[in-house]
Amino acid sequence: MVAMERRLWALPTYVLSVVLIAAACGTGGGTTAPSGGSPGGSAATGSPPASGGPKVTFRLTTWAGEDEAKELQELVLDKINAEATDFEIVHEPAPADYYTKLQTTLAGGTGADFMWLSQEYVAGYASRGALLDLTEHLAGVDNPAAKLDDYFPGVIKPAKYQDKVYGLPWISQPLVLYYNPTIFKAANVDPPDDSWDWTKFRETAVELTKDGKYGFTANGWPPIQQFIWQAGGEVITDDLASSPIDSSEAMEAVEFYKSLVWNEECCPTEETITEQGFGEMFKGGNVAMFMGGAADTFDGLDVVGASVVPKGPKNRANLSYVAVTAVNSATENPALAAKALAALTDGIHHWKIVAPRPELATAETILASIPAKWKAQKEGQVDAIVAATEEMRAFNIIPRHQEWDGLFWSEFQDLVWHGKSTPSEAAPGAREKLEALLP
Amino acid sequence: MPLQLQWYLSTLSHYVGAAIAIVALMWLTNKGLRRLGLRGDAAMGLALVVPWLLGLLIWNAGPIVASLYFSFTDYNILQAPKFVGLDNYEKLISGDPNFWPSVRLTMVYAALTVPLGLVGSVVAAIMLNQGVKGIGLWRTLYYLPAILPAFVTALLWRLMFLPTRSGLVNSATEPIWSLFGDKPPGWFLDRDMLLWGFVIMSFWGVFGANTVIVLAGLKNIPRDLYEAANVDGAGVWARVRHITLPQLSPTLFYLIVMGIIAAVQVFDQPLFIQLPAGSPTFLNVYLYGQGFQFFQMGYASAIAWFMFVVILLLTLAVFRSSAAWVYYESEARK
Numbered sequence: 001m002v003a004m005e006r007r008l009w010a011l012p013t014y015v016l017s018v019v020l021i022a023a024a025c026g027t028g029g030g031t032t033a034p035s036g037g038s039p040g041g042s043a044a045t046g047s048p049p050a051s052g053g054p055k056v057t058f059r060l061t062t063w064a065g066e067d068e069a070k071e072l073q074e075l076v077l078d079k080i081n082a083e084a085t086d087f088e089i090v091h092e093p094a095p096a097d098y099y100t101k102l103q104t105t106l107a108g109g110t111g112a113d114f115m116w117l118s119q120e121y122v123a124g125y126a127s128r129g130a131l132l133d134l135t136e137h138l139a140g141v142d143n144p145a146a147k148l149d150d151y152f153p154g155v156i157k158p159a160k161y162q163d164k165v166y167g168l169p170w171i172s173q174p175l176v177l178y179y180n181p182t183i184f185k186a187a188n189v190d191p192p193d194d195s196w197d198w199t200k201f202r203e204t205a206v207e208l209t210k211d212g213k214y215g216f217t218a219n220g221w222p223p224i225q226q227f228i229w230q231a232g233g234e235v236i237t238d239d240l241a242s243s244p245i246d247s248s249e250a251m252e253a254v255e256f257y258k259s260l261v262w263n264e265e266c267c268p269t270e271e272t273i274t275e276q277g278f279g280e281m282f283k284g285g286n287v288a289m290f291m292g293g294a295a296d297t298f299d300g301l302d303v304v305g306a307s308v309v310p311k312g313p314k315n316r317a318n319l320s321y322v323a324v325t326a327v328n329s330a331t332e333n334p335a336l337a338a339k340a341l342a343a344l345t346d347g348i349h350h351w352k353i354v355a356p357r358p359e360l361a362t363a364e365t366i367l368a369s370i371p372a373k374w375k376a377q378k379e380g381q382v383d384a385i386v387a388a389t390e391e392m393r394a395f396n397i398i399p400r401h402q403e404w405d406g407l408f409w410s411e412f413q414d415l416v417w418h419g420k421s422t423p424s425e426a427a428p429g430a431r432e433k434l435e436a437l438l439p
Numbered sequence: 440m441p442l443q444l445q446w447y448l449s450t451l452s453h454y455v456g457a458a459i460a461i462v463a464l465m466w467l468t469n470k471g472l473r474r475l476g477l478r479g480d481a482a483m484g485l486a487l488v489v490p491w492l493l494g495l496l497i498w499n500a501g502p503i504v505a506s507l508y509f510s511f512t513d514y515n516i517l518q519a520p521k522f523v524g525l526d527n528y529e530k531l532i533s534g535d536p537n538f539w540p541s542v543r544l545t546m547v548y549a550a551l552t553v554p555l556g557l558v559g560s561v562v563a564a565i566m567l568n569q570g571v572k573g574i575g576l577w578r579t580l581y582y583l584p585a586i587l588p589a590f591v592t593a594l595l596w597r598l599m600f601l602p603t604r605s606g607l608v609n610s611a612t613e614p615i616w617s618l619f620g621d622k623p624p625g626w627f628l629d630r631d632m633l634l635w636g637f638v639i640m641s642f643w644g645v646f647g648a649n650t651v652i653v654l655a656g657l658k659n660i661p662r663d664l665y666e667a668a669n670v671d672g673a674g675v676w677a678r679v680r681h682i683t684l685p686q687l688s689p690t691l692f693y694l695i696v697m698g699i700i701a702a703v704q705v706f707d708q709p710l711f712i713q714l715p716a717g718s719p720t721f722l723n724v725y726l727y728g729q730g731f732q733f734f735q736m737g738y739a740s741a742i743a744w745f746m747f748v749v750i751l752l753l754t755l756a757v758f759r760s761s762a763a764w765v766y767y768e769s770e771a772r773k
Contacts, residue, residue: 100731107516124734128517271602274628402732410717 055088056333058340060325061105061112062091063098076347080340087340089114106130106328113331114341117167119158119322119394120401126161127399127439132327135165137338144357145346146338154393155322155356161399167326168341170348172356173293174392175222175318176384177201179305183213183288192289192307194387198230198256201289201310205266208288214268215288217281218261222291222309224413225395226319227253230312235408236396236438243404243434245412246427252313254416254423261417293321294354294385297374306381308388320392322356354389361389400437407433465489510740516730520737527741538742540719542749548634548721549702549753552641557694559642560649565683567650568657578651585648589707596640597712600626630718637721640708649694656690657683685766692757692765699753703746722746 064072073091081088092112094101099121105111117125125131138146145168148156155172159165177192184191187208192201205215225235233249236242244250262270268281282290283300291309298304309318325345331337349355353369363382370378398404412430415421465486472482510527512520531538567577584592599607602625609623616623624632664682673681684691706723714720720728722742730739 103516103731103734125517128515128734130517270628271625275601275603275605400733414716 055084055086056336058087058089058114058331058337059112060089060091060114060344061102062093062116063095064091064093064116065095069093069095071351072348075351076344080343080347084340084343087336089340089344109330111328111330113328113337114325114344115328116170117324117326119324120397120405122158122166122324122326123161123397124399124401125326126164126166130329131166132329132331132334132337133164133166134168134327134334134338134341137334138165138168138342140335141339141342143339143342143346144359145349146342150359151356152320152358152361152389152392154391155320158322158394158397159324159326161397167324168345169322169324169356170345171295171321171323171352172354172361172389172392172394173295173321174354174385174388175226175291175309175320176294176306176381176388177309178282178290178292178296178298178381179307180282180285180288180301181303181305182285183208187288191305192310194308194311196307196310198310198312202256202259202266205260205289209264209266213286213288214281215266216260217267217273217278217287217290218257219270219273219278220261220409220413220417221278223319224254224257226309226317227257227312229317229393230315231256232312232314234396236398236404238396240396240398240439243431243438245408245434246424246431249314251423251427254427258416258423294381294388295352297377301377304377304381306384308384316391318388318392320389320394322394354385358389361386398437398439400439404434404437407437461490461493464493506740506743509737510744512737514737514740515734516736517734523737527738528745530738531741531745537719537725541722541725544634544719545703545705545722546749548637548641548705549699551634551638552702553695553698555638556642556646556649556698557691559646560653560694561687561691563646563650564653564657565679567654578654581647581650583647584643590711592640592643593708593711596636596643596708597627600636600640602626602628627712628715630715633714633718637705637708641702641705649698652694653687653690656687660686688765689767692761695757696754699757700750703750703753 060077062069062072069091077089077091102111102115111130122131138148144150148165151169152172155169159167159169179191181191187210189204189207192204196204201216208215228235228245228250231249231253233244233247233253235245235250237244259265260267262268262273268276268287273281276284276286279290279292279298281287283298285301308316310316325341325348327334327337327341349357349360350365351369353366354361355365363386366382366385367375367379395401408430411433412426415426416423468489469482469486472485473479477485509520511522511524513523513526514520563581567574567581571577601607601609602623604610604613604623606623606626608626613623626636627633660683664686665678668678668682704723705721706727709721709724710727719725723746726739726742726746729742730736
C-alpha cells in the first residue's frame with residue numbers, strides 16, 4: 001500500500017519538478033517582468049518612468065489579420081518604439097471574434113490599453129465607462145495627430161460622445177463609385193464623372209443592363225443613409241434626439257433607392273446576388289458600377305475607374321468608414337497613454353488610406369501608401385478618392401447603435417425593399433421604435 | 440532579453456505558481472482527510488481528483504452560479520452588474536416581441552430533427568447491419584460528416600440551398616416544383632422555408648453519428664434471439680418490433696436525450712448562415728446576440744436559464760416515459 005502511494009505521488013512530484021526547473025531557468029539572470037504589466041494582465045500600470053528608466057509598455061489590440069499585423073508592426077510600431085524613450089507599444093492582434101474577445105477581456109480586467117473600434121462602437125463603449133476621456137490629455141500632447149481641429153469635421157464626430165473625446169480616428173474611407181471601363185466602352189457609354197446626379201446615374205445603370213451584365217448592384221449596400229443625407233434628410237439627428245426617417249427628404253431618397261435595389265431593370269436580383277456574391281459580381285466583370293470604400297481593391301480586373309458618387313437633390317454626401325483607436329479607462333498612465341496614442345495614430349495615418357486629416361489626404365500621400373501590388377489599379381482612382389473626402393461624413397452614433405441598426409433594417413428597410421410595405425406606411429411605426437433606442 | 444521571451448517567462452511563472460498551489464492543496468487534502476479518519480486509499484483518491492474538482496468549480500460551477508446571479512441583474516459586460524430582481528424574466532415572458540418567436544422556431548426545429556433523425560439513423564443502421572461488405576468503410580463514410588467543422592457544413596449547405604437554379608437542391612427538385620406550377624423555394628432567403636433548410640441540414644451531422652451508435656447497438660443484440668424467433672416463424676416486422684426495437688431501446692433513449700439537448704442548443708450553423716432580416720433566429724443565437732452584440736448579458740443569462748429549464752423539463756419527460764418503453768435486461772431478470 002505504501003509503495004503504491006509513493007507511485008501515485010510520483011507523477012505530481014515529477015510535474016512539479018519540471019515546472020520548477022523551467023521556472024528557475026526562466027527567472028535566472030535577474031530577469032524581471034516587463035514594466036507595465038504582463039501578457040493577459042491588466043492595462044499598463046505604474047507611474048510614468050523617470051528619465052532613463054524602463055519604458056512603460058502599452059498593449060494594443062486590433063482585428064488585424066496576419067498580413068495587416070505584419071505591416072502595422074514593421075511600418076508603424078517598430079519606428080515608434082525605436083523613437084520613444086518612455087513607452088513601448090506591443091501589438092496583440094485578435095483577428096477572429098474581435099469584439100467578443102475585447103468585451104470579455106475588458107470585463108475581466110485584462111483588456112489592452114489601446115483598442116481599435118469601428119465608429120459604431122465608440123459611443124456604446126464610452127457610455128458604459130470602458131473608455132478613457134482623452135479631452136484633457138490630448139490637449140497637452142505635441143503631435144499633429146492630437147490636434148482635433150486638423151481632422152475632417154465629418155469623421156472626428158464618431159470619436160466623441162457627449163462632447164468628450166474617446167479616441168483618435170485612424171482611417172476614413174469615403175465611398176466612391178467604381179466602374180468597369182470595359183463594359184462602358186462596349187456599350188459606347190461615357191463613364192461617370194462629377195456631373196452625374198441620381199437621374200443620370202439610374203438612366204445609365206438601366207442602359208448598361210443587358211446581355212447578362214448589370215449597370216449597378218444594391219442590396220442594402222450602399223447604405224440608404226447616404227442617399228437620405230444627399231436628399232437633405234437624416235436618420236439620426238446631430239443632437240441624437242430623433243430619427244426622422246419619415247421626413248419628405250428621407251422618403252424621396254428611399255423611393256429612389258427602391259428603384260435600384262434588386263430591381264432587374266438596373267441591378268441583379270436578391271437571388272442572383274446570393275448565388276454569385278455581391279462584390280464578386282463586380283470583380284467578375286458582370287456589374288458595371290459598384291459603390292465601395294476608397295481602399296477597396298478588385299482581384300480579377302486590370303483596370304477599374306472611380307468617380308465621386310452621384311449628386312443627390314441637396315448634396316454629394318458620402319458615407320465614410322471611420323475606425324478609431326480608443327484607450328482603456330483602466331489605464332493608469334493616461335497622460336503617457338495619450339502621448340503614445342497620438343504617436344500611434346500619426347504612424348497609422350502615414351500607412352492607411354485614407355488618413356482622416358486633410359493635410360495627409362492628398363493624391364501624393366495616398367499613392368505613397370498604396371501597396372505595390374495595387375498601385376496600377378489605384379493610380380487612376382486617386383483623384384476621385386481625394387475629391388470624395390470633401391463631402392464624406394460618418395454616421396451619428398448612439399450607444400445602442402447595433403440595436404438601432406438592426407431595427408432600422410428589420411422594421412423598415414427589409415419591409416420596403418421586399419415590397420411588403422410602402423416607405424410612407426412603414427416609416428412612422430419604424431421611427432417610433434427607433435426613437436425608443438435613442439439616448 | 441526580448442520582450443516576448445520576458446512575457447513567456449512571466450506567464451510560465453504564473454503556471455508554476457498555480458501548479459505549486461494545486462499540488463499543495465492535494466497534499467493538504469490527503470493529510471486532512473486522513474486526520475478526519477478517512478482510509479488511506481480513499482483520502483489518496485480524493486486528493487488526486489482535487490485538480491479536476493478545481494477545474495469543475497472554477498470553469499463550470501463558477502460560471503453557472505455567476506450566470507444565475509447575472510440573470511437577476513442589469514449587466515452590460517463593461518460595468519458592474521446592478522440587481523434588478525425579476526425584470527429580465529418579466530421582459531422575457533412579456534416584454535420582448537422577438538423572444539417567443541425564437542422559442543417557437545427552436546422548439547419546432549427540435550420536434551422535427553430529433554424524431555426524423557432518429558428514424559433515419561435506425562433505418563440506415565438496420566440496412567448496414569445486413570451483412571454489408573466493407574462495413575468499416577460504410578461506417579466511416581456515415582460518420583465523416585459528423586467530424587466536419589460546423590462552419591464547413593454551413594458553407595456547404597448554404598451553397599446546396601442557393602435560391603437559384605445553380606443551387607444543387609433547387610436544380611434537382613425544379614422539375615417536381617414545376618409539376619405543381621411552382622418555383623423552387625428561396626430556402627434561407629425565405630422565412631417560411633428556412634426552418635426546413637436547417638432541419639435537412641441537421642441530418643447531415645446527426646444522422647451519420649447516430650447511425651454509427653445505433654449500428655453498435657444492433658451488433659450487441661444476441662443472435663440467438665433472432666434464431667429463436669425464426670424457429671417460432673416470426674416475420675421481419677415481428678422481429679423488428681419484438682426483438683430489435685426493445686433491445687435497441689436503451690440506445691434510442693440515449694440518442695433522444697442527447698438529441699433534444701443538441702437541438703435546443705443549436706448554434707453553429709444558424710450563426711454562420713445569415714437569415715432574412717426580421718425573421719426569428721434560434722434561441723442560442725438570440726442569446727448570443729443579446730449578450731455580446733447588445734450588451735445585455737443579464738438578459739442573455741435569463742434566456743440561458745430559460746433554456747436550461749426547458750431542456751431539463753424535456754429530459755425529465757423522456758426519463759419519466761422511459762419506464763414504458765425502454766427495455767433493460769437487468770431489470771427484466773429481477
